[in-house]
Amino acid sequence: MRKLIARRLLAAVIVLLLASVLVFALSRMSGDPRHLFLSEYTTDEQWEAWGREFGLDRPYYEQYFRWLSGAILLDFDISVKEQIPATTVVLRKIPNTLQLAVGAYVFAIALGIPLGILSAILRGTFLDLFARGFALLGQAMPGFWLGIMLILIFAVQLGWLPAGEKGDLRSLVLPSITLGWYAAAALLRLTRSAMLEILDSEFVKLARAKGASQMTVILKHAFRNAIIVPLTFAGVFLTALITGAVVTETVFGWPGLGRLAVQSVFGTDFPVISAIVMFATAGYLGMNLLVDILYGVLDPRIRQS
Template sequence: MLKYILKRLFYAIFVLLGVATIVFFLTRMTGDPVAIMLPPDAGQDQIRELRATLGLDQPLIVQYLIYLKDLLHFDFGRSLRYFEPASNLLLEKLPATLKLAGAAMLISLCIAIPAGVLAALKKGSAIDQGIMVIVMAGQSMPVFWVGILLIMLFSIQLRWLPTGGYGGVRYIIMPAIALGFNLMTLTTRLLRSSLIEVMETDYIRTARAKGLKSKAVIMKHALRNSLLPVVTVVGLQMGALLGGSVVTETVFAWPGVGQMLVQAIQYRDFPLVQATIITLAGGFVLINLVVDVLYVFIDPRIHLK
């Protein structure tokens, strides 16, 4: 397993290099940050001086090589807006995003797993059809629309929860539900399909023929073998939760990495945008590696090479 992990980490270097290269050139296509940083009546001397200070007067390929050299030393540069190291700003906002993504994942799985099992066991019933209607509706609604509906219902109409901001449990409920709603519906549908397929296999019929209780058959045999595709999707969606936080944090004014990224793009803060995208990509790669390792513990028949 150690050999497999080291090989995946080696491949991850090239993935992150590709991400770093793409984000570098895409940010430069958005325009000149100096035009935003200086007042409209700034003279040419001021513009040239600021461009030289920021290193933007160098040819693009030279800027790129300097950028790669700094990345080798884990130096993301200084924010053009806050004049602080981009890594410090990222570390300051990252806990809020991880807290939101973790809450979204927890809420999604706590609802999706029982709902998926119930729909599979009640296949074709009114309960199954009701759950699937919610699932289909949930997968067709974008995150920002779910967030707006939640605000209209629980904040404006019922006045139970705040419309946005950062704080205790009351502040995280709606953002977490909005962010994890798509994952919840996707996991429910996938677990239902997987469990229905497993319940029709020979070894499940044999377990029932031996007189095992229905609960034992489901929990010890059927559910465990149904979790492999679910773990794959959940792992991929965990990375998507980090990326999807950009929209959710903007809707709910949640002070995390997503909201900071939107503001950095608006101000053409190249170092901060680059640091955020590379960090999110690194998290996505790490989560996929963890998912692959979890396969071995869920199903010992799987061997990583």
């Protein structure tokens, strides 16, 4: 287990370094960063002074290491639009995105796993057909279309819920359903497949042959073994929800990282874009590490290997 964690940590460091190289290269492909901060009326002396102050007159590899040393200390320079540290801009939005991601995560877990278990237990019934249809449509339905339909039905036609912007908990319902819909469908399929595999396994058949009741077989044998796969993937889904909220936040006007990323791209605010990418990469890698640890705790075979 320790070797697994050590390998994952080493891989995470390598991925972060590669991401930093990519982010820095993309920021320089558009030209000298001084064009973003200085106006057309800047004198040659001011231009050169900026270059000396921020190391922009140095070779690219020296600029990269200067940028990397700042990134390690969470210093991504000043936001072009806000004129405050880019890290501050990003940190303001992270709680909103986390709130949306957790809401979507709760929806996906509460719907996907129980429905997947029931679908496997009652295979061939109407509930099973409904669950499989939901899983198919849920993974095929575009998120932006679902969000628009939910707004049209529940906000415009029925007036039950607000259409967008962050407010009370009611404003979280439609964005959470939109963002968590795909994850719920995927978790349903994973749970159903894992549960069916366990129910058809030899040790479950042996338990039934010994006279164990259906409830005992499901709770003591099938459920405990089948839940490992969806739970470990649920951690990956949580990270994907955080990093993949761009469409949902744009549709609902939610003030999170996804919407900020879109605004920063159109505004060529490279310091903020760099901060978002590095924060998202670090969060994704950290969550994957936690998933590996959780998988080892739940599955003794991983600990022994």
